[in-house]
Amino acid sequence: xxxxxxxxLIVILFSTAAMAGRDVLxxxxxxxxxxxxxxxxxDVTKEGGPDYVRPEERIATFDNDGTLWVxxxxxxxxxxxxxxxxxxxxxxPEWKTKQPFKALLEGDMxxxxxxxxxxxxxxxxxxxxxxxAAEFEKTVTNWLATHKQSRFKRLYTECVYKxxxxxxxxxxxNGFKTFxxxxxxxxxxxxxxxxxxGIEPEQVVGSSVVSEFQIKDGEPVLxxxxxxxxxxxxxxKPVGIYEHIGRRPILAFGNSDSDMQMIExxxxxxxxxxxLFVHHTDADREYAYDWDSHVGTLDKALDRADTxxxxxxxxxKDWKTVFSxxxxxx
Amino acid sequence: xxxxxxxxLIVILFSTAAMAGRDVLxxxxxxxxxxxxxxxxxDVTKEGGPDYVRPEERIATFDNDGTLWVxxxxxxxxxxxxxxxxxxxxxxPEWKTKQPFKALLEGDMxxxxxxxxxxxxxxxxxxxxxxxAAEFEKTVTNWLATHKQSRFKRLYTECVYKxxxxxxxxxxxNGFKTFxxxxxxxxxxxxxxxxxxGIEPEQVVGSSVVSEFQIKDGEPVLxxxxxxxxxxxxxxKPVGIYEHIGRRPILAFGNSDSDMQMIExxxxxxxxxxxLFVHHTDADREYAYDWDSHVGTLDKALDRADTxxxxxxxxxKDWKTVFSxxxxxx
Numbered sequence: 001x002x003x004x005x006x007x008x009l010i011v012i013l014f015s016t017a018a019m020a021g022r023d024v025l026x027x028x029x030x031x032x033x034x035x036x037x038x039x040x041x042x043d044v045t046k047e048g049g050p051d052y053v054r055p056e057e058r059i060a061t062f063d064n065d066g067t068l069w070v071x072x073x074x075x076x077x078x079x080x081x082x083x084x085x086x087x088x089x090x091x092x093p094e095w096k097t098k099q100p101f102k103a104l105l106e107g108d109m110x111x112x113x114x115x116x117x118x119x120x121x122x123x124x125x126x127x128x129x130x131x132x133a134a135e136f137e138k139t140v141t142n143w144l145a146t147h148k149q150s151r152f153k154r155l156y157t158e159c160v161y162k163x164x165x166x167x168x169x170x171x172x173x174n175g176f177k178t179f180x181x182x183x184x185x186x187x188x189x190x191x192x193x194x195x196x197x198g199i200e201p202e203q204v205v206g207s208s209v210v211s212e213f214q215i216k217d218g219e220p221v222l223x224x225x226x227x228x229x230x231x232x233x234x235x236x237k238p239v240g241i242y243e244h245i246g247r248r249p250i251l252a253f254g255n256s257d258s259d260m261q262m263i264e265x266x267x268x269x270x271x272x273x274x275x276l277f278v279h280h281t282d283a284d285r286e287y288a289y290d291w292d293s294h295v296g297t298l299d300k301a302l303d304r305a306d307t308x309x310x311x312x313x314x315x316x317k318d319w320k321t322v323f324s325x326x327x328x329x330x
Numbered sequence: 331x332x333x334x335x336x337x338x339l340i341v342i343l344f345s346t347a348a349m350a351g352r353d354v355l356x357x358x359x360x361x362x363x364x365x366x367x368x369x370x371x372x373d374v375t376k377e378g379g380p381d382y383v384r385p386e387e388r389i390a391t392f393d394n395d396g397t398l399w400v401x402x403x404x405x406x407x408x409x410x411x412x413x414x415x416x417x418x419x420x421x422x423p424e425w426k427t428k429q430p431f432k433a434l435l436e437g438d439m440x441x442x443x444x445x446x447x448x449x450x451x452x453x454x455x456x457x458x459x460x461x462x463a464a465e466f467e468k469t470v471t472n473w474l475a476t477h478k479q480s481r482f483k484r485l486y487t488e489c490v491y492k493x494x495x496x497x498x499x500x501x502x503x504n505g506f507k508t509f510x511x512x513x514x515x516x517x518x519x520x521x522x523x524x525x526x527x528g529i530e531p532e533q534v535v536g537s538s539v540v541s542e543f544q545i546k547d548g549e550p551v552l553x554x555x556x557x558x559x560x561x562x563x564x565x566x567k568p569v570g571i572y573e574h575i576g577r578r579p580i581l582a583f584g585n586s587d588s589d590m591q592m593i594e595x596x597x598x599x600x601x602x603x604x605x606l607f608v609h610h611t612d613a614d615r616e617y618a619y620d621w622d623s624h625v626g627t628l629d630k631a632l633d634r635a636d637t638x639x640x641x642x643x644x645x646x647k648d649w650k651t652v653f654s655x656x657x658x659x660x
Binding site: 056219236244264 | 463520538542574576
């Protein structure tokens with residue numbers, strides 16, 4: 001028994017020592033951004049300190065597209081929807097004459113683009129409804145397991161930012177609860193968030209279609225209906241947070257103007273708060289885009305960052321490594 | 331150091347021994363119901379066993395009114411709404427002539443009752459909107475801190491069932507995540523669930539009004555609008571579970587036909603599942619009501635329990651103690 005206790009104690013002491021000396025965010029370059037993040041976490045977790053926040057209230061919310069995984073040149077979920085239109089076309093003869101489905105099937109992306117948000121929503125609704133919850137989950141899982149990002153030739157779930165995975169782990173190790181709060185479909189994301197980010201389904205907040213409880217062939221199922229329920233984007237993000245989480249985050253991380261209200265709401269709370277935006281500045285390793293981009297537009301938030309104390313994370317400077325599959329660090 | 335390790339080990343051994351010998355559900359009477367609950371928990375937590383469920387998927391959902399706290403003779407939230415009408419009347423001169431507000435202000439409960447679900451919803455909507463999220467939370471917290479249940483002369487948050495508090499603790503100690511899934515207002519409940527049940531806001535699912543993100547006096551706030559967003563009752567419960575939790579529960583506990591779809595959905599899943607209903611059979615210690623009750627009607631679910639393997643918890647027989655404030659056990 002004596003030997004066991006000594007071994008146990010050595011393990012405990014060694015782990016603690018290893019933790020203390022270890023770089024908790026190895027893919028983040030040394031500099032003011034990394035320092036600010038670590039300082040924030042140390043301050044809010046320091047018991048008895050002026051900025052202490054109890055673990056229950058350590059809510060951190062992350063946007064998904066462009067914040068945790070690649071969104072360029074097009075949101076993954078939109079590419080999924082486009083593929084679904086092609087796969088489902090035989091069952092929808094009406095699409096041969098109905099826009100923007102006709103254009104999409106003919107590969108006329110200019111006309112698809114010209115159909116605007118209305119056209120895109122029609123495509124999203126039609127491809128995300130008319131099946132049970134279980135069927136939809138299976139379709140998304142299969143698609144994600146077999147389709148690759150156009151530039152990196154890797155699964156989309158591999159095109160996730162290594163510094164952010166480290167940050168999620170670091171926050172959770174410090175008692176934070178990490179949530180995704182994204183304009184993306186809540187059930188689309190849930191197919192990948194647990195394995196990819198360690199974020200469980202109940203900590204994912206997103207957009208949704210209306211669902212109905214039905215008895216189908218004697219089995220109780222949830223059926224996805226062709227009607228938008230909630231759009232968890234822009235001013236919808238604080239609403240999604242209020243409904244799903246019920247507490248104001250103390251840290252929020254986004255990358256575009258669509259995240260501005262979430263970060264505004266977060267940083268306006270009392271006590272220490274941290275708001276961050278990924279600025280995509282690295283065309284070599286990922287992409288460079290901001291104010292005039294067709295996805296992930298970062299414009300107003302960039303202008304207002306200084307005044308509001310929001311941190312702009314410069315991908316090129318602040319991230320030593322972008323992806324786990326990169327051969328070596330810069 | 332040696333002494334510290336030995337002390338540490340003794341503490342560990344002692345705690346384990348104490349756990350093993352302890353009655354984990356002391357307010358539950360010995361019998362088939364208690365045995366079934368404990369057997370279920372042991373089976374799904376036994377690593378390598380045929381019924382093992384990993385902790386992430388150990389989702390347990392509880393109805394609130396009549397399942398965790400007293401709902402008789404009237405739902406607490408409805409009493410709150412009635413009180414609010416009286417308090418807010420000076421700011422709403424139109425209520426003097428508008429039903430069912432007029433009747434309520436005149437104490438004519440028969441007319442209020444005759445206004446039916448439509449009238450009740452009007453009262454709920456008017457008293458639950460038109461303020462910020464923070465203002466609403468404060469109002470509910472204050473009301474709960476100052477109003478008492480009619481029979482027991484105790485705060486509503488004291489009129490919670492001791493056996494259920496023990497069950498929540500027991501489930502969490504076994505790696506379960508405990509959720510409330512109630513027809514009650516999500517934000518109304520969040521004002522009391524953490525302190526009363528140890529259930530944090532993000533694990534509360536309920537009905538809601540539409541909320542809007544606004545900038546008010548330069549501050550970003552959420553404003554509650556006079557419009558129903560979602561009714562988390564009956565067939566709405568599995569939908570609420572799908573949206574908020576994203577996983578089918580393995581255990582669900584209710585007390586009325588309003589919980590039937592939730593329990594049907596839960597127990598229809600693969601693997602071991604447990605569905606339970608509190609049957610209010612104890613007029614001496616609490617109340618006795620079921621199929622013809624105006625609140626918490628338990629009728630169809632009672633008929634279908636046997637066929638579906640649902641457990642009917644007989645309050646009189648299965649609960650040794652109902653409330654913590656009871657002087658002694660039966």
